[in-house]
Amino acid sequence: MKKFLSVILASVLVFSLAACSKSNTSDTKQNANTPATSAPKKDEFKPKEVTKFGDILDNMANKDNYFTDINVIKLTTPSKAYAAKADTIVANAMKEKNVDVKANAKTYNYYKNVKMNKEHKVYVVAIDASKVPTDLYEVNMTVNDKDEPALKDVKKVDNAINDAFKTQFAKEVK
Numbered sequence: 001m002k003k004f005l006s007v008i009l010a011s012v013l014v015f016s017l018a019a020c021s022k023s024n025t026s027d028t029k030q031n032a033n034t035p036a037t038s039a040p041k042k043d044e045f046k047p048k049e050v051t052k053f054g055d056i057l058d059n060m061a062n063k064d065n066y067f068t069d070i071n072v073i074k075l076t077t078p079s080k081a082y083a084a085k086a087d088t089i090v091a092n093a094m095k096e097k098n099v100d101v102k103a104n105a106k107t108y109n110y111y112k113n114v115k116m117n118k119e120h121k122v123y124v125v126a127i128d129a130s131k132v133p134t135d136l137y138e139v140n141m142t143v144n145d146k147d148e149p150a151l152k153d154v155k156k157v158d159n160a161i162n163d164a165f166k167t168q169f170a171k172e173v174k
Helices: 002-033 053-062 079-095 163-172
Strands: 105-114 117-127 133-143 149-156
Touching: 053 105, 053 117, 053 163, 079 105, 079 117, 079 133, 079 149, 133 163
Parallel strands: none
Antiparallel strands: 105 117, 117 133, 133 149
């Protein structure tokens, strides 16, 4: 009786191993014949549909994890005091580019806080006398632990001013 049970147990094990290896090889063959598709990454940026001017800048900023809510950088000082300092930095930076922020530009603020590295980005749309956008600048600032903004750099965003940009901007400044 013991020999009989041993033979049955051994045969069950052999059949189970054979069944497992057969399904694995068919899965491997199926995977080899199936084209690889890349699943979207969890944090992959997906631009939103542009229905207004702000969507254009939101798409530019959001892909780098910048957002319009100042609470992102968790200020300990009043936001008006911080904003005044940041506005002064932007005005001085744009003066070097011959852009008067108060008269010939419109600004849009974005904020980022990744791993306690606080940053502030301002898009400056330079406009002509008829309120048509001519240039787009990106003013980047860092924000220290005492909520002091500091100029990091100023970049001109090339090829940003196109017909769609002008059309959406004209709708906004009406």
